[in-house]
Amino acid sequence: MSRDDLPPEAGDGTLPEATDADRFTNARAIRSTALFEDYTELIADLTEEFGEARITDIARRLGVTHPTANKAVLRLKREGLVISRPYRGVFLTEAGAAMARQVKARHRLVVRLLIAVGVPPEAAEMDAEGIEHYVSETTLKAFETYLDGRQ
Amino acid sequence: MSRDDLPPEAGDGTLPEATDADRFTNARAIRSTALFEDYTELIADLTEEFGEARITDIARRLGVTHPTANKAVLRLKREGLVISRPYRGVFLTEAGAAMARQVKARHRLVVRLLIAVGVPPEAAEMDAEGIEHYVSETTLKAFETYLDGRQ
DNA sequence: ACGGAAATGTAGCCCGTGCTATATTTCCAA
């Protein structure tokens, strides 16, 4: 039982450099930004549709209560992703809009790839909602290349 | 501004049945079980390697402190996924072992698919850690079919 | 066999993300 001095992952040949802990720590970091990504994307959508993003609409689209949406918007504000005045709509800052654009592009790409490998569109759309946050730039590039190569 | 009585998603043609809220609610539900999945999988690995899963090893592999791992194990216990005696190792129940098997199979499949579409193995391994939790049975089946069809 | 190091457990803190209940503000229609 003396495995304290073993180099991590030695012997199994799967991961010479990235340790388990790295991967999990990475996943946790992503999890903490996923909510911001969902909100900025949604606020962008609502702004495009209605000219503004209102708390009630945000809450309904996300399937949460208004106070939850309101609290999240406060955090987004603190992070400089949105601006808002009391009892008024919410609007993305440049940083927020940039995040929204990136998230949206990633979302579309993930859905396209899933469909390309045979996933039914409804399942692709459903699963992409969670998957999209965890797709790295490297993987995204690979998806693009794959999709381009198909026609 | 009267969109209160609009059918959700009407007009964009992307999602006739699954509303946005459904997708987000689904993603939140998955997020809450992801931690359990990570723990059961890891405990299975450690048990296979060392004959038992010890708190210290669990914590190190996940990149968290011992108290965090300990608290999580208490939750796993409460959920009937593991058994443990004070100051002793942690062991999976049948339910926990079943979850571990399922998670591991899913993980492998996701990694294989990512690699199959051209993602570098290290990135595939890294991204799969987050992605795996969000892949539905339907999508999993599609992955299998796709991989089978390639050779 | 026993003393110190390592492992484990526990207390208590912080913050996120959900909720309900209640106050406040806005806005539309009579």
Added chain:
DNA sequence: TTGGAAATATAGCACGGGCTACATTTCCGT
């Protein structure tokens, strides 16, 4: 124009999941 409905804000609760600090137990080497 004003009263009531809808929207928004706020307070406070619960729990998850991370941490540090400290107590306790186990275990190994001398």
